[in-house]
Amino acid sequence: MTVRNPGPRYGPYGGMYVPETLIPALKELEAAYEEAHQDPAFQAELQDLLHRYAGRPTPLTPARRLSQALGGARIYLKREDLAHTGAHKINNALGQALLAKRMGKTRIVAETGAGQHGVATATACALLGLECVIYMGAVDMERQALNVFRMRLLGAEVRAVDAGSRTLKDAINEAIRDWVTNVRTTHYLLGSALGPHPYPRMVRDFQRVIGEETRRQILEAKGRLPDLLIACVGGGSNAIGFFHPFLEDEGVAMVGVEAGGLGIPSGKHAARFADPKRGRPGVLHGTYTYVLQDEHGNILETHSVSAGLDYPAVGPEHAWLRDIGRVEYTYVTDEEALDAFQRLSRLEGIIPALESAHAVAEAIKRAPQMRPDQVLIINLSGRGDKDVPTLAKRLSP
Amino acid sequence: MSRIATVFHQLRAQGRKALIPYITLGFPERESALELVPALVEAGADLVELGVPFSDPLADGATIQAASQRALANGMTPDLALEQITQLRARGLTVPFIWMGYYNPILQMGLEVFARRAAEAGVDGVIVPDLPPEEADALQQALQVRGMDLIFLLAPTSDEERIREVTRRSTGFIYLVSVTGVTGAREHLPPDLPDLVRRVRRHTDLPLAVGFGISRPEHAAAVGRLADGVIVGSALLRAVAEAKDPVEGSRDFLKGLRQGLDA
Numbered sequence: 001m002t003v004r005n006p007g008p009r010y011g012p013y014g015g016m017y018v019p020e021t022l023i024p025a026l027k028e029l030e031a032a033y034e035e036a037h038q039d040p041a042f043q044a045e046l047q048d049l050l051h052r053y054a055g056r057p058t059p060l061t062p063a064r065r066l067s068q069a070l071g072g073a074r075i076y077l078k079r080e081d082l083a084h085t086g087a088h089k090i091n092n093a094l095g096q097a098l099l100a101k102r103m104g105k106t107r108i109v110a111e112t113g114a115g116q117h118g119v120a121t122a123t124a125c126a127l128l129g130l131e132c133v134i135y136m137g138a139v140d141m142e143r144q145a146l147n148v149f150r151m152r153l154l155g156a157e158v159r160a161v162d163a164g165s166r167t168l169k170d171a172i173n174e175a176i177r178d179w180v181t182n183v184r185t186t187h188y189l190l191g192s193a194l195g196p197h198p199y200p201r202m203v204r205d206f207q208r209v210i211g212e213e214t215r216r217q218i219l220e221a222k223g224r225l226p227d228l229l230i231a232c233v234g235g236g237s238n239a240i241g242f243f244h245p246f247l248e249d250e251g252v253a254m255v256g257v258e259a260g261g262l263g264i265p266s267g268k269h270a271a272r273f274a275d276p277k278r279g280r281p282g283v284l285h286g287t288y289t290y291v292l293q294d295e296h297g298n299i300l301e302t303h304s305v306s307a308g309l310d311y312p313a314v315g316p317e318h319a320w321l322r323d324i325g326r327v328e329y330t331y332v333t334d335e336e337a338l339d340a341f342q343r344l345s346r347l348e349g350i351i352p353a354l355e356s357a358h359a360v361a362e363a364i365k366r367a368p369q370m371r372p373d374q375v376l377i378i379n380l381s382g383r384g385d386k387d388v389p390t391l392a393k394r395l396s397p
Numbered sequence: 398m399s400r401i402a403t404v405f406h407q408l409r410a411q412g413r414k415a416l417i418p419y420i421t422l423g424f425p426e427r428e429s430a431l432e433l434v435p436a437l438v439e440a441g442a443d444l445v446e447l448g449v450p451f452s453d454p455l456a457d458g459a460t461i462q463a464a465s466q467r468a469l470a471n472g473m474t475p476d477l478a479l480e481q482i483t484q485l486r487a488r489g490l491t492v493p494f495i496w497m498g499y500y501n502p503i504l505q506m507g508l509e510v511f512a513r514r515a516a517e518a519g520v521d522g523v524i525v526p527d528l529p530p531e532e533a534d535a536l537q538q539a540l541q542v543r544g545m546d547l548i549f550l551l552a553p554t555s556d557e558e559r560i561r562e563v564t565r566r567s568t569g570f571i572y573l574v575s576v577t578g579v580t581g582a583r584e585h586l587p588p589d590l591p592d593l594v595r596r597v598r599r600h601t602d603l604p605l606a607v608g609f610g611i612s613r614p615e616h617a618a619a620v621g622r623l624a625d626g627v628i629v630g631s632a633l634l635r636a637v638a639e640a641k642d643p644v645e646g647s648r649d650f651l652k653g654l655r656q657g658l659d660a
Contacts, residue, residue: 016529016531017500017527017529017532018527019455019526019529019550020529020549020550020554020555020574021552021553021554021574021578022554023529023559024555024556024559025554163466170453173455177456180578180579181577181579182577183554183577282501283500283504283527284453284501285455291501293505295505296474296502296505297451297475297501297503297504297505298451298452299452299453
């Protein structure tokens, strides 16, 4: 172990901005991950779990009626909603839980926003016999009550976080504090491609399976690569896993969709890239990336109808992909996401997560401007059962 | 020699140990530090840590979190912190001041601008709990050319090689984190503290100050027998918060620790 060993950066972004107590744990994690990553036995065990437990590969479904209604590109849906526990989060949770076990850790802590990562983590812990504590903002516990119950059913302890904005950001603070205190026995199972090195890379690698499958499936179905990929971006793990295997393919355009909340001028949003007044590079939760902050560097509270996108920072690799122009980032508002939520439900019989509905909303804008021989793929990162109560509240007169 | 090094040098010559209180600027009231800091010096503080509140203090326990939130609500900012430090110096205080704050506000001000303004205000050292040596080159250099120390931390989880690297890069003193955990008053000192001090001492003659969890005169006495200084934060803030008169409360509390340390 040496001090002069900065983590890989993504351009200027990334790094390892954490208290000293955690540095040895991060280095241990980095070494263990490197070893596991190259160990065929570990990879085989993970592949087996993804296949026989999580139900991978997930289908690539043609969205015929949506495509027809929009009258442009052929739209496909990458069905992460059909993975076990209902979202892409299980890919990373199984990977990290296996790794934690390999490292001899007996206890897992995790944060959750929408509850999808918490459910996936509780599931992986139940499967592998690990103790599991989930931190969740009190506001999120209220709007995602179903997932709180699911986590408890799965044997996890869910701890409410009452500090700050009482959402995902504060849940991460609390999970990190727990980790600092119990670092010798505990693995922090971070749920998105953010935080200190090696998390952004490790989470991306565990989520790459989304893009790898998509690539194979579209080549089988159409004999060609897609023209456009669209994914929602909170921390950005579903998007980075979806995009990454296509980054070298020049003909494949990519759009990441942030939560525009009540609109950019309102300040009530989670669009780190879209608001130059509030969103600029800074350090939060161990990484240097785009962060919504005030003029003194204090972190701002965010707003989104979708708890999973309600976070003030974005994964560092997204910041880099945006700077170099490889991926375009935009936002859609709460209203647009809610419309898309209903439209996909009615046209395709698929109820998307509110997070994923942001990607659907952007596709609704873009598909009509494309030719019918072009292919657009939406990463449908999760299913919307958890959001039905929110919708019912908003839509009932 | 920096002012921090000079103070530890003098204390060592006298066979005494440093008492280092921490307060959050802007707590309990916006201007409280202007009265609290002189009282702490009068009660026997050798150096003073001035906490600059941040919205997301992930290395801190409940007491400092609550103080930070209150201070932010009172309008404390890095600019105002620098202003108050300037005022404290103008009142003739000569103890070393240590800026304790998270990295993002410093980064947003700009490392060079921060270093220049901190030096002008009268800051002697800086502690950034979320800035390990891996990421600290630029800030350390900006501070050092102006005669200020960037204080690094070592923790019970630090291994030999890490201790060697951190001690090699340190100036001023080294902050030993007594426990694996966040800040906050605790009932007992951790049993492996002597071992941590011994492991670090093998690599350096720099002063070692111990913090996290120290709340009582007998803790101060025990730490004083092991190391060169004692840092006390959460327990002091609690005394400030609970006292009818915060100035008197903090003075009494610190006097108690001073007596423990000198006994």
